Amino acid sequence: MEISKLNFDVIVVGAGTSGAIAARFAAQQGLKVCLIDSNTRSEIGNKVCGDGVLATIFDFLHISPPKGDEFLSLKRGFRLYSPDQKSSLTIKIPLYFVDRLRFGQRLLNEAIDSGIDEFLDKTRAINLTYNKEGVDGIKVRLKNGSKVDLKSKIVIDASGCYSTLRRTIKSTLITNEIPKRDLVLCFRSIVKLPSKSKLIQDLDYCTLIIDPDKRSPGGFIWYFPKSETIINIGLGTFIQYKGLIKEYFQKYVFDYFITQTNFDIISSAGCVVPLRRSLLSCADNGIMFVGDAACHVDPANGGGIDVGMRAGYYAAQVAKNAIYANDYSLNTLWDYNSIIMSDFGAKHAVSDIIRLFFQYKPSKDLNFIIKKNILTDTDISKLWFHGELDLNYKAIIKKVLKGITRPKLLLELKSLTKYMNKVINLYKNYPNSVNSFEKWREQEKSLFEKIYLKFILN
Ligand SMILES: Cc1cc2nc3c(=O)[nH]c(=O)nc-3n(C[C@H](O)[C@H](O)[C@H](O)COP(=O)(O)OP(=O)(O)OC[C@H]3O[C@@H](n4cnc5c(N)ncnc54)[C@H](O)[C@@H]3O)c2cc1C
Structure with a gap:
């Protein structure tokens, strides 16, 4: 034994x-x-x-942050690029890069x-x-x-x-x-480049690129400089692209970022992440x-x-x-549900609508939203930290009128914020015991069915 x-x-x-x-x-x-x-x-x-870990967790848990061989770098945050990579949004949030093992x-x-x-x-x-x-x-x-x-x-x-x-x-x-629609399939390589490669330019930030039409349907491409010589590059996409992911990764990520011949691939592998x-x-x-x-x-x-x-x-x-x-019994363990929902559960429910919106919008709309500052650094940071999106429509209309008008997109953004507020209100009333859970779950289901209809099937 x-x-x-x-x-x-x-x-x-x-x-x-x-x-x-x-x-x-x-x-x-x-x-x-x-x-x-x-x-x-x-x-x-x-x-x-x-391999990125938000720095705040170590203070929260009062445990040591990464150090020694485990520590590779500390970044200032993310830059989220539009599909045409002509504009970006910056989210300032410190994160460590670690030797994952x-x-x-x-x-x-x-x-x-x-x-x-x-x-x-x-x-x-x-x-x-x-x-x-x-x-x-x-x-x-x-x-x-x-x-x-x-x-x-x-x-x-x-x-x-x-x-x-x-x-x-x-x-x-x-x-x-x-559900399969809530699973994202990823493939990534960790690559060692010659010392201080010119490829690793923006050492302070991690790069995320969205391109739902072509390169990363349903997910994103990432380029994370873990140190001056090591990068973690990858691609996430809808699970139905299983047969294509390696080809997409090679073509749109590896060959795009790694243009030189002297590199070492430390590791290449795929995995699934639940995104909901x-x-x-x-x-x-x-x-x-x-x-x-x-x-x-x-x-x-x-x-x-x-x-x-x-x-x-x-x-x-x-x-x-x-x-x-x-x-x-569940009566006592229900506290866990209440804590999860008030800590990040409600915020993630709001993020889920944003996820659906971004997964299914055509690339040209996303180029427009980022280029025209319809979503700003402040908006995206507020969304990240607080699960809130408080768009100023008068300001947006002014911005849009300076360029090509897209009334349909504006209306969609308006309904996005309407649904976000509905979700916030519903999750504020997450049941404090199992007794009222069934009724709440039905309301949640019906609200998200409307959201799916609006943003996926529309
Ligand atoms: C490609 C990719 C990139 C990502 N990048 C990041 C990132 O940069 N930053 C970030 O914060 N998150 C990232 N994530 C998400 C993150 O990796 C996961 O959310 C996190 O690792 C989940 O940790 P976990 O302990 O819940 O599960 P896991 O890490 O999956 O651990 C589960 C453990 O359970 C064990 N196990 C499984 N089945 C059984 C069983 N039946 N019996 C016993 N043991 C079992 C496994 O061996 C494993 O050790 C990424 C995910 C992917 C796929």
């Missing part, structure tokens, strides 16, 4: 950034924690990613050192187990191939976008399958979902590391309260 105990307060499934933080903070609160991951210990953290390994080691009871690598969660109150543990396949039931008061699922547990849970509250608002309930009796497993990625920009770490921290706090109160 590779395992000494079978009973825990909390089992955390997945030792990525979200799960490592959940396990660490649960253990620091004195809970008996088991952390498992299907990957080999030395590979945990080796995730296909853009070392960063993941550090978070994992800190979780293990925080006093978790058991860490099992190469151990896969296959299914949930239930008692009459709800989830009471998981069935796992251990490293040696044997299957065993691990029992816990609470399961925290941090096993990523394709979570087996979310897809198979017996629950009327949890969304099992993420959070699961409407991230909890049920005895279980909470965090990070990509709960769709906690910001749908407007694809950043999910910091948000998942936040969610992991919150799940640990709520687990502690539930265990001290000896009540692991």
